Amino acid sequence: MSYVEEILEKVVAANPNEPEFHQAVKEVLESLKLVVDANEELYRKNGILERLVEPERIISFRVPWVDDNGNVQVNKGYRVQFNNAIGAYKGGLRFHPSVNQSILKFLGFEQVLKNSLTGLPMGGGKGGSNFDPKGKSDREVMAFCQSFMNELYKHIGKDTDVPAGDIGVGAREVGYLFGQYKRLTTLFEGVLTGKGIPFGGSLARKEATGYGLVYILDDMLKANNKELAGKTVIVTGSGNVAIYAIEKAQQLGAKVVALCDSNGYVYDENGIQLDIVKDIKEVKRQRISEYANRVSSAKYTQGKGIWNIKCDIYLPCATQNELDLDGVKALVANGCFAVAEGANMPTTLEATKYLQENGVLFMPGKASNAGGVSVSGLEQSQNAMRLSWTFEEVDEKLKGIMNDIFTKVDDAAKRYGQEGNYVAGANIAGFEKVANAMISQGIV
Ligand SMILES: NC(=O)C1=CN([C@@H]2O[C@H](COP(=O)(O)OP(=O)(O)OC[C@H]3O[C@@H](n4cnc5c(N)ncnc54)[C@H](OP(=O)(O)O)[C@@H]3O)[C@@H](O)[C@H]2O)C=CC1
Ligand SMILES: O=C(O)CCC(=O)C(=O)O
Numbered sequence: 151m152s153y154v155e156e157i158l159e160k161v162v163a164a165n166p167n168e169p170e171f172h173q174a175v176k177e178v179l180e181s182l183k184l185v186v187d188a189n190e191e192l193y194r195k196n197g198i199l200e201r202l203v204e205p206e207r208i209i210s211f212r213v214p215w216v217d218d219n220g221n222v223q224v225n226k227g228y229r230v231q232f233n234n235a236i237g238a239y240k241g242g243l244r245f246h247p248s249v250n251q252s253i254l255k256f257l258g259f260e261q262v263l264k265n266s267l268t269g270l271p272m273g274g275g276k277g278g279s280n281f282d283p284k285g286k287s288d289r290e291v292m293a294f295c296q297s298f299m300n301e302l303y304k305h306i307g308k309d310t311d312v313p314a315g316d317i318g319v320g321a322r323e324v325g326y327l328f329g330q331y332k333r334l335t336t337l338f339e340g341v342l343t344g345k346g347i348p349f350g351g352s353l354a355r356k357e358a359t360g361y362g363l364v365y366i367l368d369d370m371l372k373a374n375n376k377e378l379a380g381k382t383v384i385v386t387g388s389g390n391v392a393i394y395a396i397e398k399a400q401q402l403g404a405k406v407v408a409l410c411d412s413n414g415y416v417y418d419e420n421g422i423q424l425d426i427v428k429d430i431k432e433v434k435r436q437r438i439s440e441y442a443n444r445v446s447s448a449k450y451t452q453g454k455g456i457w458n459i460k461c462d463i464y465l466p467c468a469t470q471n472e473l474d475l476d477g478v479k480a481l482v483a484n485g486c487f488a489v490a491e492g493a494n495m496p497t498t499l500e501a502t503k504y505l506q507e508n509g510v511l512f513m514p515g516k517a518s519n520a521g522g523v524s525v526s527g528l529e530q531s532q533n534a535m536r537l538s539w540t541f542e543e544v545d546e547k548l549k550g551i552m553n554d555i556f557t558k559v560d561d562a563a564k565r566y567g568q569e570g571n572y573v574a575g576a577n578i579a580g581f582e583k584v585a586n587a588m589i590s591q592g593i594v
Pocket of ligand 2: 240241242243261264312313314315316343494519520522523524526
């Protein structure tokens with residue numbers, strides 16, 4: 151049995167009931183097989199794979215808070231500190247009813263390799279809670295965030311672990327979390343990223359994941375003699391990543407015709423009007439169905455099936471495993487030629503395989519959504535230097551980082567005879583740096 155197969159078996163046996171974690175590890179390790187086989191003695195001697203798949207620490211805790219009716223509510227809170235070989239733990243917090251240890255471990259594992267690809271000194275971590283901010287009042291969200299931080303503050307710091315946002319955690323939540331951290335510690339420091347601009351946030355962090363996705367999509371298209379301008383695009387989700395992916399795609403001349411939330415999807419043949427989406431989602435916190443009430447050319451459909459709309463390029467920006475085999479079969483049948491993941495692991499393993507076998511250009515999330523954490527890294531730098539860069543400066547650096555990630559991913563795939571397989575390229579390039587750092591630092 152190969153080293154990779156041995157570890158895969160152990161991960162499944164040692165982590166029962168963690169399907170998302172198994173899926174993420176399987177995708178990565180299978181595409182690392184060539185690299186691992188070529189260096190098997192060194193990696194075995196240093197226990198690299200055994201250590202790579204085991205989080206350094208998982209903190210799990212009770213989060214009690216009082217709702218607007220005076221009732222006590224209790225949620226689960228977690229922080230998974232996965233690997234700090236190349237920098238302090240870094241990664242978002244997710245507040246969503248589906249959150250469990252398996253999901254946070256898959257996200258933390260992916261984050262280690264993603265952060266390595268950015269070229270910035272950041273380790274990987276992830277955290278969150280099964281708390282659902284949807285439908286809660288601002289006071290309830292604040293009470294929850296303060297209680298969450300009452301435990302989390304003991305484990306984080308600007309040089310140990312720096313959380314940020316993810317699903318259900320935006321500027322409002324990061325603000326409440328930062329306020330409570332400051333109150334508990336008396337430290338005003340860059341302990342969280344995605345902060346409000348008046349208190350240490352970076353310009354362009356809000357836009358970074360979506361913009362970065364479209365920058366690397368553009369690089370991938372150009373490298374394959376295609377272009378974005380004039381193409382029809384579907385973006386899934388209608389949250390932070392989706393909104394700014396749509397904005398950049400439109401700026402670069404694409405026509406975005408559809409988006410969704412977890413209830414259903416909107417098709418607007420005239421092209422999505424983003425100012426209306428921003429008002430619905432960022433200001434009023436309403437459902438995306440509201441778009442069809444406000445725009446006469448739009449049609450709302452309840453449930454799944456957004457992939458049945460004809461498009462050239464599909465950008466999944468909602469959540470894990472949203473795009474399955476049925477979805478990609480519909481995309482391919484309608485002539486879609488590129489998929490770039492804005493979300494983390496939105497495409498199932500079999501759907502990814504189908505896309506690759508059918509010649510669809512495919513960029514995996516750990517490369518294509520790395521713009522968010524990259525600008526988080528730049529926010530940390532600005533906080534450490536006690537200065538702020540302009541929007542244009544940050545955006546220019548973001549573009550440079552995404553170009554650099556594309557080159558690394560493309561080169562790594564070519565080095566191992568896998569030209570055009572950006573899944574293999576991203577996993578290899580991310581892994582090599584982390585593995586080398588782990589070997590240099592000894593068995594820790
Ligand atoms: N924010 C960031 O900087 C980064 C985010 N990511 C990843 O991007 C993805 C989106 O995150 P973000 O935009 O920040 O989160 P948000 O909470 O801002 O938005 C999430 C969006 O996805 C939708 N959604 C969630 N679950 C489903 C589902 N099962 N089917 C259809 N739509 C769904 C939500 O709809 P509804 O309102 O109905 O729940 C919402 O529109 C996640 O995978 C996240 O991990 C990756 C890198 C950085
Ligand atoms: O900005 C960050 O630190 C993390 C963003 C994130 O959660 C992710 O890349 O998935």
